[in-house]
Amino acid sequence: MASKEANLEALLYAAGDNGLEEQNLTEMLEIDGESLDKVAQNLQQKLTQDADSGLQLIHIAHTYKLTTSPQTAKIIEKYFQKDLTKNLSQSALEILAIVAYRQPITRVEIDDIRGVNSSGALQTLVWRGLIKADGKKDAPGHPKLYVTTDYFLQYFNYHSLADLPLIEDFADNDSNGEIDLFEAKGTADKQMQKEEE
Structure with missing residues (x-):
């Protein structure tokens, strides 16, 4: 059976950028707020002690999130x-x-x-x-x-x-009916303008 720390890590991973509020976490983990703080501290300590971990736990406005750690900033910037x-x-x-x-x-x-x-x-x-x-x-x-x-x-x-x-x-495009929807922004508007002229 997974530990509370493992369950917290999994929940925050699944929640992504939005993270999860304390109230939701206490309900899902079936613990009180004080216990949640302790579990979160244990998880943060585990992530901090693991030199190879690219993640960190942050706590902002009653919400916990898993984010990338500062030392991975360059590779994350490259990715985006x-x-x-x-x-x-x-x-x-x-x-x-x-x-x-x-x-x-x-x-x-x-x-x-x-x-x-x-x-x-x-x-x-x-x-x-x-x-x-x-x-x-x-x-x-x-x-x-x-x-x-x-x-x-x-x-x-x-x-x-x-x-x-x-x-x-x-169907109306000149290039044999082919159109790139990802480069065609405004095509419909241009067509309407032509018809009005």
Whole structure:
């Protein structure tokens, strides 16, 4: 059975950037606030003593978070400067487009549209922060529903999903019906301007 420290570490890892508030942690770990402080101190000590650990535990505004440690700043900066889309496979880009236009959507529904298994590329997109699981479908097995993230909008310079190119633009485009949805911001607006002229 996992220790309280291991459970706290796992919960904070799963919570990601948002972290977890003290009240939620005391309920999930089934301990009081004083015990939570002690468990958190033990975990922080463990992470600090491990010279190879790239993580640290922080406590801000009644919220605990796992973050990268200061000594890993250079590699983390390098990671965020990297163009995450350059190494995305064609299948990952296809899935990203499907999720963008059909969200919320399950993996099985994505597989049906593409005709092949999409689980590997789907997980890559989740890892890259471009899509996320957001609830479950009311269907047998309760499969996860996937949607694009705020990071997706930020990265491709969209203010909202309404800025995505219209589906009609894919068929009307001069380049044999092909259009790059990730470089087509404003295409719909330009088309409307042409029609008005």
